[in-house]
Amino acid sequence: MGEVSAGEPERREARDEAGERELGEARDEAGEPVIATRALTKRYRGGQLAVDGLDLTVPAGSVFGFLGPNGSGKTTTIRMLMGLIEPTSGTARVLGQPMPRATRAVLPHVGALIEGPALYGFLSGRDNLIRYDSADPSADPRTRRARVAAALDRVGLTAAAGKKAKAYSLGMKQRLGLAAALLQPRRLLVLDEPTNGLDPQGMREIRSLVRELASDGTTVFLSSHLLDEIEQVCTHAAVMAQGRLITQGPVGELSAGARGRLVVTTPDPAEAARVLKEQGVGDVVVADDRVTGEPPDRDLAEVNAALVTAGVRVRGFTVQRASLEDAFVALTGEGFDVAG
């Protein structure tokens, strides 16, 4: 990877030697989080409070899912982490360095896809990548062509590399944006809804790409609404709603928080519902031949025995594990409307 030495004085990118030493230390100290924010707040100029007192911790080596309904402040958070906008208050550290002050030292180690790809329509896919690579002062021009070719290959765009970007489909643009994030080996990859516009095959490729990168030690910070996507690849997740962080932690713990549901399949649903209520099952719902409810604290074998004793013919008796979606809905509410 390239060097990080800075050049002309920059207001945003002003950086001192102490800062540079810190970057080295952060690398050595495995325990330091890759992203850490303290009371991070952003109020846009229009007065909109988009992010409100965010304390986010992304452990090194994790695949971190960043969840939240539309308008909950995910992109705003990412913009602050990337030094594109100044926080109203609070601090953000990326790779152990303060942002936006240390953009120049930090960002060469970060690949990002923010709010979808943005391309020069009049340039070919390859020339787009060459342009973005030239913008990085730490990127070696001698290896540029090879790195661009490798990135194109990685996202499956080699065949379309010579085509003008304006002739790309949405999914191809998304892939090219992803390729730009992969021009160099990165320590952190920030992907804001990376599977937007991709076909199922493309989504699977992204998932396997994310896993592959993660196994190489890259920390991946992934924002998405697609919960099963998060559930499939992420080790950790955080949930935002209306600018606030609702919860964060390992994915297993999050979905464990929402309890599973007991599902009984039977041709005698009415009788089954009565017995289940007797046995202490809460929130019993009957739908055709399925009776569901919140499992009681007692041994479920006894519940099943009680059903059989009461003459209920049981076809199926299972506890459905709560999905991340259940957890998400439980945390952010069912309402579809975007908070203003």
Next chain:
Amino acid sequence: MSRAEPSAPQGRGELRDRPQTARARRTTFRATLLRNELLTTFRRWRTVALLAVLAAVPVLVGIAVKIETGDGSSADGGGGGPAFISQITNNGLFLVFTALAATLPFFLPMAVGVVAGDAIAGEANSGTLRYLLVAPAGRSRLLITKYATVVIFCLAATLVVAVSALTVGALLFPLGDLTTISGTQISFAEGLGRALLIALAVAASLIGVAALGLFVSTLTGSGIAAMATTVGLLITVQILDQIPQLHVLQPYFFSHYWLSFADLMREPVYWDDLAKNLGLQALYAAVFGSAAWARFTAKDITA
């Protein structure tokens, strides 16, 4: 550039395992953005179209003069028209001066205004600005690169007009020794030298508009709005420069000394207004360059 240098020997990891050539390489790496920016700018269809329009002006003027004088009558009868136009029939080199005088008030600065206005705002508009910044291009570095590109465009646009005029002039009219405004004779070779100097003076006259356009470009997220504003300002200033009541302000209008380039055709050359023009352009570059920097380095990039 040297602030981080002393710490290089104690560095660890792959961040700086190539300390010896670091300085040399850093300079090359720096320049790659400018090279790419120039390539990107001059490969755009829009830039090519602007240059094509500029190249067409001398062709039209040359043909018009040729037709007008085709019946043997001399062109200087009518009077008026751009400077030097009456001399073209005697010497094709004068088409260079005429073409520059004809394009400097509007076509050239408009082309510069379009390129400068679009420099930052166009990138913001298409969203590519955020990716350049997370690359990380560095805000100051990007702004300096953009300004350098616009200034190079000023030179390129002026040279396109001059070269096109010289070609057309050589094809349609005789070439030879020429008479200066002061009435003295100079050789064709010296005349060519003067033409080059004039082209440089014209290109330098555009530096102020370039800085103004770049500043406007940092104010908005719409390339079209920035281009329109810059061209609008250009027209406004030209009109205000004609209103006698504003004579106190006029020396500060970026276009006020533009026609001073004709003084290079005097013998001896009259430098006063040329120097004032250069000073004024430098002032505009300093003022609006700083304003653009202050704005751009503190701006929230949300597009």
